[in-house]
Structures are given as C-alpha cells and as structure tokens.
Amino acid sequence: MQKFTVEKLSGAIGGVVHDLDLALLDDDDFNRLCDAFWQYQVLVFKRQALPIDQHIEFGKRFGRLHTHPSSAGVDGHPEVLLLRNRGKSKTITEVWHSDVSCEEQPPSISILQCIESPPYGGDTLFASQYGAFGELSDGLKAMIEPLRAVHANFGMEATHPVLRTHPETGRKALYVNKGFTKYFEGMSVEESRPLLNYLVEQGSKPDLTMRHSWEAGDIVMWDNRCVMHYAVHDYGDMPREMHRVTIAGERPI
Numbered sequence: 001m002q003k004f005t006v007e008k009l010s011g012a013i014g015g016v017v018h019d020l021d022l023a024l025l026d027d028d029d030f031n032r033l034c035d036a037f038w039q040y041q042v043l044v045f046k047r048q049a050l051p052i053d054q055h056i057e058f059g060k061r062f063g064r065l066h067t068h069p070s071s072a073g074v075d076g077h078p079e080v081l082l083l084r085n086r087g088k089s090k091t092i093t094e095v096w097h098s099d100v101s102c103e104e105q106p107p108s109i110s111i112l113q114c115i116e117s118p119p120y121g122g123d124t125l126f127a128s129q130y131g132a133f134g135e136l137s138d139g140l141k142a143m144i145e146p147l148r149a150v151h152a153n154f155g156m157e158a159t160h161p162v163l164r165t166h167p168e169t170g171r172k173a174l175y176v177n178k179g180f181t182k183y184f185e186g187m188s189v190e191e192s193r194p195l196l197n198y199l200v201e202q203g204s205k206p207d208l209t210m211r212h213s214w215e216a217g218d219i220v221m222w223d224n225r226c227v228m229h230y231a232v233h234d235y236g237d238m239p240r241e242m243h244r245v246t247i248a249g250e251r252p253i
C-alpha cells in the first residue's frame with residue numbers, strides 16, 4: 001500500500017496526488033484513489049510516464065475501455081486515442097465539452113497522458129458541473145429538471161437529460177456542453193440557443209475551474225459525468241502529443 005495524499009487544486013474541482021506510483025497500484029491504493037476521484041472529479045499525477053500497456057491496464061481497472069468512433073488510435077492500440085497536434089491544425093478539443101457525449105452511453109472517465117508538451121501553452125481547463133448545477137437558482141433548476149437535450153457529432157446522435165445523476169456519488173450535475181449539445185428535445189435550435197449558451201457559460205465560469213499545465217509524463221484523469229474540459233490551442237506551431245485511455249460509460253440518467 002502506498003501512503004499517497006491528495007492536495008486540493010481549486011475551490012470547486014481537482015486534486016494533485018502526491019507519492020503515488022500508478023505502476024505499483026495495489027487494490028487498497030485503487031479503492032482509496034476511487035474515493036478521492038469521486039470527490040475531486042479531476043486528479044493530476046505528475047511524473048508517471050506510464051508505458052502504453054500500463055496506461056491501458058490502469059484504465060481497465062475502472063471498466064471496459066472505449067474506442068473513439070472517428071479518431072485514430074495509437075499504432076497497434078485502437079483503444080488509445082492519439083491526440084497529436086501542431087498549433088491550430090486540429091481544434092476539435094478547443095471547446096468546452098464532455099467526451100463523446102453524442103453516444104447513447106458516453107464514456108465515463110478519460111485518462112490523458114502527456115507524451116510531448118509544447119514549450120509553452122497547451123494547458124487543459126476543467127470545470128465542475130456539480131458546481132454549475134449547484135449555483136443555479138431554484139427557479140432555473142426546476143425549469144431544466146425535466147429537459148432533455150440532443151447531442152450530435154461524428155454521424156451519431158443521442159438524447160440525454162440536462163441534469164444527470166452521478167452513479168457513484170448520487171450528486172446532480174449539469175450535462176450540456178458546447179462541443180456536442182445541439183438543442184433541447186421538443187424545441188428548435190434557435191429556441192434552444194440562448195438557454196444552452198447560458199448554461200455552458202455558467203458551467204465554465206472561472207471559479208468553477210482548474211487548469212493543468214502539462215509536462216511530458218503527467219497523467220490527468222477526469223470524470224466526464226460531472227466535468228467539462230477545454231484544450232487551449234495557444235502553442236503556435238509547436239508540437240503537442242497526448243494519449244487518452246477512455247472508459248466506457250452508462251446511459252445518463
């Protein structure tokens with residue numbers, strides 16, 4: 001058993017884990033790590049540099065792995081999403097989103113390892129959707145409680161509740177995002193836009209966020225069921241490479 005500790009990174013979200021080697025995780029460590037993860041929503045592990053097989057093994061402890069419906073994996077490992085980028089060449093992740101929420105059963109957890117960090121920039125922002133829900137007025141909470149929203153991309157479409165209940169914590173989180181959510185069920189895109197924009201804006205307010213500046217070997221995991229994230233593409237023409245292992249999720253309720 002490793003005597004790791006978790007240090008809070010902001011008021012609303014995130015913790016950095018000290019004195020834990022993910023390659024040596026035993027069952028006690030894993031159970032304590034899960035407790036911390038449900039609480040912090042995002043966990044940062046510095047200087048891990050896990051070989052790809054160990055990255056995959058770590059992911060499998062949380063459940064079956066998800067394969068991205070349209071983006072390529074690392075050679076020989078289709079379940080490890082390759083995010084290789086120079087500057088603004090691929091900006092699909094430069095938007096507040098929850099991974100692949102256009103699927104009927106969107107991924108639950110994402111585990112991202114930095115393979116090559118740019119010399120500057122390239123941070124990832126995370127925002128607590130528990131916090132986003134908690135800060136809404138009682139009137140707006142009651143208004144959006146029955147709403148469902150259509151999420152679409154990659155030629156797929158799914159309808160999910162606007163407020164979802166986390167299966168581990170029982171807490172409610174706002175579940176709409178800029179990347180995938182198109183409109184509310186029963187309303188037009190135009191009718192939906194003002195409220196959708198408002199909810200995503202509320203859900204990404206700076207005081208609900210934390211920001212990670214990457215170094216090669218860092219691993220950050222987040223819970224897509226209660227977190228939105230945003231990759232900042234501000235590194236000019238410099239290279240940035242990340243590997244993501246993603247855990248299959250359940251139908252949001």
Ligand code: SIN
Pocket residue numbers: 083093099110112123124229230231232242244
């Ligand atoms: C992602 O959106 O899953 C990737 C985030 C990043 O590259 O920082």
